Amino acid sequence: MLGSVFAGIGDGFLLFLIASGLTLIFGVMRILNFSHGGYFMLGGYFVYQAVASGSPISLPLPLFVLAVVGGALAVGVVGIATERLIFRKIYRLSDIASLLGTFGLLLVIEGVAEIIWGVNPMSVPFPTALGRSIVVGGVRVGTYSIVLIAVGIVVAVGLWALLWRTAFGERARAVAEDRYVCELAGVNTALVSTSVFALGTVLAGLGGALATPLIALTPDVATAFIIEAFAIVIVGGLGSISGAMIAAIGFGVADSLAITYYPPLSGVIFFILMFVVLLVRPQGLVSNARGLA
Amino acid sequence: MKKHRMTFAALAACSLVIAACSSAGTSTGSSSTAPPSQSQGSSSSSAGGGGETSASSASQASTESSGSTASGSGFTGEPLKIGFLDTMTGANGNVGQLALQGAQIAVDQWNAQGGVLGRKIELEVKDEELSPDKTVQHMREFASEGINLVTGFTSSADVLAAKPLAEQNNQLIVTAGTTDTSLTTTQHSKNVYEVAANVHMMNVAAAHLAATEWKDTKVWDGVAYDYLTGHDAWNEFGKLLATANPNAKTGKTAFVPFTATQDTPFINSLLAGNPDPQSSALYFFLFGGGAVQFAKQAHPLDLFKQYKVVAGIGAGEEFSSALGAEGPHIYYVHDYFYQGYDNPVNQAFIDAWKKLPPFQGLNLYGPHEWTYEGYTAMLAYLNAIKTAGSTETDAVRTALSSIEFDSPMGKVKFDPSNILAAPVTVWQCQGDSTAQFGYKCFGAESVGPDVTLAK
Numbered sequence: 117m118l119g120s121v122f123a124g125i126g127d128g129f130l131l132f133l134i135a136s137g138l139t140l141i142f143g144v145m146r147i148l149n150f151s152h153g154g155y156f157m158l159g160g161y162f163v164y165q166a167v168a169s170g171s172p173i174s175l176p177l178p179l180f181v182l183a184v185v186g187g188a189l190a191v192g193v194v195g196i197a198t199e200r201l202i203f204r205k206i207y208r209l210s211d212i213a214s215l216l217g218t219f220g221l222l223l224v225i226e227g228v229a230e231i232i233w234g235v236n237p238m239s240v241p242f243p244t245a246l247g248r249s250i251v252v253g254g255v256r257v258g259t260y261s262i263v264l265i266a267v268g269i270v271v272a273v274g275l276w277a278l279l280w281r282t283a284f285g286e287r288a289r290a291v292a293e294d295r296y297v298c299e300l301a302g303v304n305t306a307l308v309s310t311s312v313f314a315l316g317t318v319l320a321g322l323g324g325a326l327a328t329p330l331i332a333l334t335p336d337v338a339t340a341f342i343i344e345a346f347a348i349v350i351v352g353g354l355g356s357i358s359g360a361m362i363a364a365i366g367f368g369v370a371d372s373l374a375i376t377y378y379p380p381l382s383g384v385i386f387f388i389l390m391f392v393v394l395l396v397r398p399q400g401l402v403s404n405a406r407g408l409a
Numbered sequence: 410m411k412k413h414r415m416t417f418a419a420l421a422a423c424s425l426v427i428a429a430c431s432s433a434g435t436s437t438g439s440s441s442t443a444p445p446s447q448s449q450g451s452s453s454s455s456a457g458g459g460g461e462t463s464a465s466s467a468s469q470a471s472t473e474s475s476g477s478t479a480s481g482s483g484f485t486g487e488p489l490k491i492g493f494l495d496t497m498t499g500a501n502g503n504v505g506q507l508a509l510q511g512a513q514i515a516v517d518q519w520n521a522q523g524g525v526l527g528r529k530i531e532l533e534v535k536d537e538e539l540s541p542d543k544t545v546q547h548m549r550e551f552a553s554e555g556i557n558l559v560t561g562f563t564s565s566a567d568v569l570a571a572k573p574l575a576e577q578n579n580q581l582i583v584t585a586g587t588t589d590t591s592l593t594t595t596q597h598s599k600n601v602y603e604v605a606a607n608v609h610m611m612n613v614a615a616a617h618l619a620a621t622e623w624k625d626t627k628v629w630d631g632v633a634y635d636y637l638t639g640h641d642a643w644n645e646f647g648k649l650l651a652t653a654n655p656n657a658k659t660g661k662t663a664f665v666p667f668t669a670t671q672d673t674p675f676i677n678s679l680l681a682g683n684p685d686p687q688s689s690a691l692y693f694f695l696f697g698g699g700a701v702q703f704a705k706q707a708h709p710l711d712l713f714k715q716y717k718v719v720a721g722i723g724a725g726e727e728f729s730s731a732l733g734a735e736g737p738h739i740y741y742v743h744d745y746f747y748q749g750y751d752n753p754v755n756q757a758f759i760d761a762w763k764k765l766p767p768f769q770g771l772n773l774y775g776p777h778e779w780t781y782e783g784y785t786a787m788l789a790y791l792n793a794i795k796t797a798g799s800t801e802t803d804a805v806r807t808a809l810s811s812i813e814f815d816s817p818m819g820k821v822k823f824d825p826s827n828i829l830a831a832p833v834t835v836w837q838c839q840g841d842s843t844a845q846f847g848y849k850c851f852g853a854e855s856v857g858p859d860v861t862l863a864k
Contacts, residue, residue, distance in 0.1 A: 119677050119681075120674060120677060123671075123673040123674050123677055127673060127674075233770070234503070234768075234769030235498060235500070235501075235502035236727065236731075236768065236769040236771045237503070237697060237698035237727070237731050239731045239732060239733070239735075241735055242708065242709065247709050247735065248709055249709045249710050256710055256711075258706075258709035260709055261673070261709075330705050331705060332698035332699070332700075332701035332702040332731060334698045335499075336499060336500040340668060341670055344670060371671065371674065372671075372674040372677075373674075375663075375674035375675055375677075375678055376674055376677065376681070382635075382669075382674070383635075383668065
């Protein structure tokens, strides 16, 4: 039981890293960004390219940390470029049109990745000392899962502080509530949008970069994770970072328990919970109809 | 606003078109999703020495490589087009691309020797995207183009979709990579032949080894994909194991969805059975990216070290290659391992493969079994055409059912159920940080060919 719960929390925090950027971008820009999975995938491939494109034999921890940070920032640069070139044209479109547009962008990113890295599954070794497990309360727990949980907590706290304790956060929340009034008040909303979008894509890139020791890198990774991330964002409440965290951990633990105690529900429990939550609370677990929560 | 909308619409359309082109590149047979070994156009794939695969698609590669040898070989007739239909893009695109690599080697070798019946051989490549609908569409296109001989295929479901059309249009299919047992039993068709060892053959081999080489194993846990073939494979293995080794029994099982992104709960579920490293074994029926992901998440929890034997059914060296030094010690139970066979055809095959550039970061010491399957499927066709003296469907089918031909695994022939009666090969790989690619493989052993008998 304890092992299942812990595994679920670890899985949940990885999903939270992806979902937090997705919900942040929605909260400010009001856009359902399907291409978010593409930025996640790029984070993984950037790390692979930096540290493991030869023979995956061993990976010193400092090199891995550098690669993860560099990969996430590089994804942020890609995010800024796409925000300026593409998303600024999408913001004012209808929800359906923007959804299709971002889905098209996801396909483009997947296609480019396939051209560059091919379709063969690739992997990155665990950084030194993190490819092991320790026993906690009689349960074997991967040290890397503990790292993921720690990073997830740091990201959650950091986002909260950034949005609620800084001038940037104040502007971002204001733009999220009423972009038009902000523009009248002289706020550079374009800059805020670009900054938030960059932050969201950095979070996606960070998630992808940190996931590399745990996944097989293929272009399809983008689609696989974005579906779960979307479910988490919807259940957590669109635009709600705290809601995304609660939903991600809840889903992770529920799925883990299902696999342990009733395997036929594995993979399905995720969507059953989503259905139930939306029936009871259509606005999501934590919601703010007019901005970030 | 209108201007914005038009701009966006154009942008979205362009995005979708680009994406479609990049993900379904070979659907016309002349665009570019050939493996880099061919599309980069930098190397020969011809053991015969005359081929020069320099084109942006496999069909172009074939045309040009054949063309370069044609001038010296004196082809007398129209080029013979053979359809190659497989998944070339997406999550399992590496399977089709590696099979195409093998088919192309065979084509180049034969073209260097003058082709078949004096005709230059060309591959017409189409990407079925692992979709029965696309498969049907492309089979129809082949029929309308007058192509009656088709090879490739990774998915048994896609073969089942293609089968009625093949029978209706009198086309032949020699599958390279399909493994579902039903294709040679309940779904048997006189128009479909299979080269790869099927699940039944691999299960028989694994059960045979469980009673002989691995007779100390008492409990077999299983992990398989959560789909019909995964469940059937595990259930059949359990029955075969009970017969072959009454002292052994099946234990915990984990069926992993294809779409799973988190495998740790499945791994914990296996560990909850407290496998004994001295007497437990793991039946591992995962492949592709899912197998790699499972192993990655199992690594810190030492799952594989809890088992005396890990028997990989269907997976291959791409698994060990992706994992490098983190790869577990695994016995592969599959059809071909390049070190396992000492004959001129295998040597020529290996030599031709070595001239190819590395395939998309896949670090291999020898040709992959999917490459062997594509190669041998093509050899089957070419030998049958040569024997029949014709490319007509009925003549080629008669020849396929009767000829014995040289393959990398020695002389082989199709059995009455239309599957190649070749041995199952068992070999071992494990992570090794001192090895060139972070893993090493060794110990090839043939099991069969009696295991090729249909159920």
